[in-house]
Amino acid sequence: MNASDDITSETISSPSDHIVQQLQLYGYHPSVGEVDPRDPPKDHNIEGAVADIFDALVATMSDASLDPDLPEILWSMVNIFHRALNRLERKLDDNEQAPKRHPPNSGDHPQSRS
Numbered sequence: 790m791n792a793s794d795d796i797t798s799e800t801i802s803s804p805s806d807h808i809v810q811q812l813q814l815y816g817y818h819p820s821v822g823e824v825d826p827r828d829p830p831k832d833h834n835i836e837g838a839v840a841d842i843f844d845a846l847v848a849t850m851s852d853a854s855l856d857p858d859l860p861e862i863l864w865s866m867v868n869i870f871h872r873a874l875n876r877l878e879r880k881l882d883d884n885e886q887a888p889k890r891h892p893p894n895s896g897d898h899p900q901s902r903s
Contacts (some may be wrong), residue, residue, distance in 0.1 A: 842866065 802810070819825045830838075843863065850859045 841871070 817827075843866065846858065846862060846866065850856055850862065855862070
């Protein structure tokens with residue numbers, strides 16, 4: 790066995806090994822269109838995290854060279870959250886409208902008619 794055999798044998802992995810490595814690195818993410826089985830974060834956790842984001846920005850930029858820009862930066866953060874909320878609302882609206890656009894079959898199939 791030579792050095793090139795060692796390198797080749799270490800870099801080849803099975804498809805299932807690749808999937809396991811991806812899950813270990815990035816965690817589970819549902820495919821596009823697939824329902825995410827994970828629970829959404831709790832309201833109090835979100836509220837605390839958002840407050841921490843703004844507190845960190847204020848503490849970091851106050852009394853520094855970015856202090857004059859702080860109000861604009863904070864409003865930019867607010868706008869980011871508003872855009873995310875609008876995107877989620879559109880997604881919920883689309884999910885709500887989908888059954889109305891594609892009603893379930895009524896059982897009246899052309900093949901069943903005689």
